[in-house]
Amino acid sequence: DSGVTQTPKHLITATGQRVTLRCSPRSGDLSVYWYQQSLDQGLQFLIQYYNGEERAKGNILERFSAQQFPDLHSELNLSSLELGDSALYFCASSVGVLGQGTYNSPLHFGNGTRLTVT
Amino acid sequence: AQKVTQAQTEISVVEKEDVTLDCVYETRDTTYYLFWYKQPPSGELVFLIRRNSFDEQNEISGRYSWNFQKSTSSFNFTITASQVVDSAVYFCALSERTGKLIFGQGTTLQVKP
Numbered sequence: 001d002s003g004v005t006q007t008p009k010h011l012i013t014a015t016g017q018r019v020t021l022r023c024s025p026r027s028g029d030l031s032v033y034w035y036q037q038s039l040d041q042g043l044q045f046l047i048q049y050y051n052g053e054e055r056a057k058g059n060i061l062e063r064f065s066a067q068q069f070p071d072l073h074s075e076l077n078l079s080s081l082e083l084g085d086s087a088l089y090f091c092a093s094s095v096g097v098l099g100q101g102t103y104n105s106p107l108h109f110g111n112g113t114r115l116t117v118t
Numbered sequence: 119a120q121k122v123t124q125a126q127t128e129i130s131v132v133e134k135e136d137v138t139l140d141c142v143y144e145t146r147d148t149t150y151y152l153f154w155y156k157q158p159p160s161g162e163l164v165f166l167i168r169r170n171s172f173d174e175q176n177e178i179s180g181r182y183s184w185n186f187q188k189s190t191s192s193f194n195f196t197i198t199a200s201q202v203v204d205s206a207v208y209f210c211a212l213s214e215r216t217g218k219l220i221f222g223q224g225t226t227l228q229v230k231p
Contacts, residue, residue: 043209048218050217055216055217056214056216058218106165112163
């Protein structure tokens with residue numbers, strides 16, 4: 001058990017809809033990362049938050065947004081869903097110390113949310 | 119740009135064979151970290167190892183070993199005496215300064231009984 005909790009595990013929805021994926025990081029971790037894993041694209045970095053602030057942005061579509069709340073949990077909002085958005089969405093967390101170089105901290109991943117858009 | 123390449127898409131071996139998964143990376147940073155993750159059929163991503171760019175010593179953990187060669191920008195992973203439970207997708211990853219990981223495309227390892 002990585003200590004990272006993602007809900008829901010599965011989500012089936014229709015095109016055009018909006019969904020929210022939720023992530024609770026490991027206790028003590030300040031950084032949260034979102035990744036998308038699809039069959040043809042592999043693991044793609046979407047966005048990172050550190051202690052409530054956006055830290056890095058990847059190939060995240062404008063239809064997608066995220067935030068990290070004061071209690072450090074994070075939500076990924078996906079809107080105007082398309083068939084191609086069907087994927088496994090992972091949240092990960094790490095200790096991440098801002099200003100000291102965070103890149104030595106392993107990311108610990110949740111079990112993912114499998115999104116199916118029909 | 120930083121990049122990780124896992125040239126082997128799929129590998130199939132018979133149980134008890136040794137197998138090596140290749141990973142080649144590109145970075146302009148002088149300090150960086152490399153990682154391996156395992157994704158079993160159940161889907162979760164499991165952290166296996168972290169190695170920093172200053173430590174080129176090989177590491178062994180049970181049947182797993184890692185060979186880091188800075189001169190060739192490679193961080194290969196060997197499983198000795200493979201078992202069916204080793205069947206999974208294995209990802210090599212490189213960290214950026216923000217902490218985010220850049221993953222290779224993954225190598226699917228199938229170990230047959």
